[in-house]
Amino acid sequence: MTTPAAKTTPLAGESxxxxxxxxxxxxxxxxxxxxxxxxGTLTVSDLLGRYFRKRxxxxxxxxxxxxxxxxxxxxxxxxxSRDPTAAVKPTVDVLVAFDQExxxxxxTELAPHGYILYDSTAFKSDLPNATGFPxxxxxxxxxxxxxxxxxxxxxxxSVVFGFDPAETRSVIEERFKRRGGEALEKNLKALEIGRxxxxxxxxxxxxxxxxxxxxxxxxxxTGNQAVALGFVxxxxxxxxxxxxxxxxxxxxxxxxxxxxLHGVVRQAEDELAAVNMIIGAAYAGARVMTSTSGPGLSxxxxxxxxxxxxxxPIVVADCARVGPSTGQPTRHEQSDLSHLANLGHGEYPRFxxxxxxxxxCFEMTVQALxxxxxxxxxxxxxxxxxxxxxxxxxxxxxxGRVQVNRGERLTGEAVAQLQQYKAYRFTDSGVSPxxxxxxxxxxxxxxGNEHDEWGHVSVNxxxxxxxxxxxxxxxxxxxxxxxxxxxxxxxxxxxxxxxYGSTYGPILEAQQILAARGKPTRFLQARTLYPVPTxxxxxxxxxxxxxxxIEHNYxxxxxxxxxxxxxxxxxxxxxxxxYDGSTFxxxxxxxxxxxxx
Amino acid sequence: xxxxxxxxxxxxxxxCGDFGVLAALKKAALEMKLPPHExxxxxxxxxxxxxxxxxxxxxxxxxxxRLLAQAVGVKLANPGLTVVAAGGDxxxxxxxxxxxxxxxxxxxxxxxxxxxxxxxxLTKGQPSPTSQIGFEGNIERPFDAILTALSIPAPNLIARTxxxxxxxxxxVLGEALxxxxxxxxxxxxxxxxxxxxxxxxxxxxxxxxLDVSKVDGYDPTDRKAMFRICLETMDSGRIPIGVMHxxxxxxREGLETKLLGEAVGPARCALxxxxxxxxxxxxxxxxx
Numbered sequence: 001m002t003t004p005a006a007k008t009t010p011l012a013g014e015s016x017x018x019x020x021x022x023x024x025x026x027x028x029x030x031x032x033x034x035x036x037x038x039x040g041t042l043t044v045s046d047l048l049g050r051y052f053r054k055r056x057x058x059x060x061x062x063x064x065x066x067x068x069x070x071x072x073x074x075x076x077x078x079x080x081s082r083d084p085t086a087a088v089k090p091t092v093d094v095l096v097a098f099d100q101e102x103x104x105x106x107x108t109e110l111a112p113h114g115y116i117l118y119d120s121t122a123f124k125s126d127l128p129n130a131t132g133f134p135x136x137x138x139x140x141x142x143x144x145x146x147x148x149x150x151x152x153x154x155x156x157x158s159v160v161f162g163f164d165p166a167e168t169r170s171v172i173e174e175r176f177k178r179r180g181g182e183a184l185e186k187n188l189k190a191l192e193i194g195r196x197x198x199x200x201x202x203x204x205x206x207x208x209x210x211x212x213x214x215x216x217x218x219x220x221x222t223g224n225q226a227v228a229l230g231f232v233x234x235x236x237x238x239x240x241x242x243x244x245x246x247x248x249x250x251x252x253x254x255x256x257x258x259x260x261l262h263g264v265v266r267q268a269e270d271e272l273a274a275v276n277m278i279i280g281a282a283y284a285g286a287r288v289m290t291s292t293s294g295p296g297l298s299x300x301x302x303x304x305x306x307x308x309x310x311x312x313p314i315v316v317a318d319c320a321r322v323g324p325s326t327g328q329p330t331r332h333e334q335s336d337l338s339h340l341a342n343l344g345h346g347e348y349p350r351f352x353x354x355x356x357x358x359x360x361c362f363e364m365t366v367q368a369l370x371x372x373x374x375x376x377x378x379x380x381x382x383x384x385x386x387x388x389x390x391x392x393x394x395x396x397x398x399x400g401r402v403q404v405n406r407g408e409r410l411t412g413e414a415v416a417q418l419q420q421y422k423a424y425r426f427t428d429s430g431v432s433p434x435x436x437x438x439x440x441x442x443x444x445x446x447x448g449n450e451h452d453e454w455g456h457v458s459v460n461x462x463x464x465x466x467x468x469x470x471x472x473x474x475x476x477x478x479x480x481x482x483x484x485x486x487x488x489x490x491x492x493x494x495x496x497x498x499x500y501g502s503t504y505g506p507i508l509e510a511q512q513i514l515a516a517r518g519k520p521t522r523f524l525q526a527r528t529l530y531p532v533p534t535x536x537x538x539x540x541x542x543x544x545x546x547x548x549x550i551e552h553n554y555x556x557x558x559x560x561x562x563x564x565x566x567x568x569x570x571x572x573x574x575x576x577x578x579y580d581g582s583t584f585x586x587x588x589x590x591x592x593x594x595x596x597x
Numbered sequence: 598x599x600x601x602x603x604x605x606x607x608x609x610x611x612x613c614g615d616f617g618v619l620a621a622l623k624k625a626a627l628e629m630k631l632p633p634h635e636x637x638x639x640x641x642x643x644x645x646x647x648x649x650x651x652x653x654x655x656x657x658x659x660x661x662x663r664l665l666a667q668a669v670g671v672k673l674a675n676p677g678l679t680v681v682a683a684g685g686d687x688x689x690x691x692x693x694x695x696x697x698x699x700x701x702x703x704x705x706x707x708x709x710x711x712x713x714x715x716x717x718x719l720t721k722g723q724p725s726p727t728s729q730i731g732f733e734g735n736i737e738r739p740f741d742a743i744l745t746a747l748s749i750p751a752p753n754l755i756a757r758t759x760x761x762x763x764x765x766x767x768x769v770l771g772e773a774l775x776x777x778x779x780x781x782x783x784x785x786x787x788x789x790x791x792x793x794x795x796x797x798x799x800x801x802x803x804x805x806x807l808d809v810s811k812v813d814g815y816d817p818t819d820r821k822a823m824f825r826i827c828l829e830t831m832d833s834g835r836i837p838i839g840v841m842h843x844x845x846x847x848x849r850e851g852l853e854t855k856l857l858g859e860a861v862g863p864a865r866c867a868l869x870x871x872x873x874x875x876x877x878x879x880x881x882x883x884x885x
Contacts, residue, residue, distance in 0.1 A: 053885075219884035233877045235868030238674055261876060262860040264673045269699040273666040276659065276696075280639070280670020283657050284678065286863035288670075306660050397881055404869050420600040436864060437637045437655035437671070438678055442601045445650060447658035454602040456650065457658075 034102025086505030155194025230365025308348025641684020
């Protein structure tokens, strides 16, 4: 084997590589892997993530891919930390570059002590702190296929980080055992090729070490997977959707999970059909959901309004991405909130819930199903790309916290006790007890037209006013049942931070950095966005001198809702906004807060 | 006896072709002794889509063009229900065209009755997808639902009826009810249903309709033959009516059976935590 075209330079601030000197172990490390789509960058981050998990670390992986199957630059990053984390690390410790663009992009984020491993088959780099390995040639020469270069890179990284060789290997075995045989064997060979190449470069071995953690009883999951699991355990048995990034995985997971439980998953011809199929199934009495992203949500708007006025319980998971129009399908944004709060023509009640973590995704999907049936209206689960697709080390999901509450559902026996069965009966709660079609002895009319208690079309103005109140007052009456905010930081802090969705991770990290500097802040993670939970946000805003609403859009959509519902707090509210398609890094948040920066 | 929603008087103009469909549907359902609580009528938007208000059955009034998506949702959630979707040609062939085509492909065991009057009656007589050239300034060629239906190779029951021939309509509806209740798949019936106010075609259609079963070579199990018969009939200036396709095999090809087998379906299965706990624990344990 040839010696790689190596170019080693000393670590910044060190006199030179020395096998005798062991640097202090890193407690928070990030590796970014960039290359052309199809180079297998995601595999490298996955392998590293698996290794770090074996060492008890909290792992967070994110990706930056183009909306194409192959080609184009794509990068993935993995962060491993002794402390819980749900954010991208502001700096990159080690960059693996399969193409020049990876260096162009990654170099700007490289930490002062950072290091670059690159594939010198593809290009040459003159940067200090960079070592080139002809990964593709090395692997191609032995295995005949250069595609295993990603596993070779993992091998080289294992040397740089001083990984335990046996555990490094077992990660490969676990990852490829299902494909078995040749795939496993070739990947193991590629691993050894990468390890050997790195070991031959003087001073590269054990350049870093990573401290072990104690996060053992945890799982690696994504928001999309957690939503799918929450749907199943919450009694969801009917799902229809249409493929769309970044929501598709919800449908794909359910295609695996639901059929064994006699549930139905359908890929519809479009989002119009998807939402109307779940409306039909909800009418028939099933627990239902669809998932989509901005463009699909625009199409589903018609159907969601129909469910709102026909009082049919549906759950819609909106996995937000960059909009409007096709926007940036694979990139992160939180710009659907204004649309959702005002969704559709006319007025009808809806709840918008915003999970911030996989546990939230799991538990709040169950809550969404319960709320939809209990209040007979559409419930929106508002997610975002980072929450949907990034993998997080999460506490295990707790079935003990799952309750299935189907609301006032009439069985055949209950119906038999009635004088009359009216599908839209006026009640104090505004919710009419429901007997699905097929309930012996009764039938009903369900409609999106304005209707009387029987479901017959009505233009009677007195009835119209009563029906509007019946429906819209649900948003006031249900208030105490909606998921409450989570609060972090001391109650007497005078700087408030408000966020929702995946900003939970970066905001929490910013808060911890500030706390370490003696700058206390209080963070309100909103989990119900609409109706605006003024009962919890108003006292919060009263308790602080200034509040920063941190969100991924241009116009400050949640801030606008807060100003509209609590105008007396107008002077206190500031926005921290990011709409470049990527997630917040903690320092970016801190830099926007003059009171503490 | 619990009092349920009572039918309201139809909103249709006297003489509307839709009355024929209503009467035939009632008769066919009664002949089969279908209990009202097991029948779901999914209505579209337009005059014909209000049909569900005029019968003592479960009715759901869908959005314009979306009735087939909702009807499929109902059937897959509870395969025990008999589901009939009914709407007009604007609803089904214009705004609902995507769902219309896919309904054949999906092949859920539901009936779809498209009442075709070649106009948008409720909005006062605009041209529809089936309007003839010249009708209200229409310069686009009319769409033919039967030819379209025949072009999709799926085990569907396909027929065209005429409101001026109630006897034939009752027979076809009866067959469609049996077909879907046996779980064989999608049954599509286009009914020629004249709009007496904006496009009164009774006289014209009575002269033009041709019962294809009387044509030489009629064989509804032979898609190719039926396509040819329809085209030739149309070329001669006539309108083909009758059963246009009936699968050779009497098999349970319905989508609901393919997905659920004998299971009761999502609307009726046990959703509570307790009975499902072992399955859920296994599912969560699969997370690494």
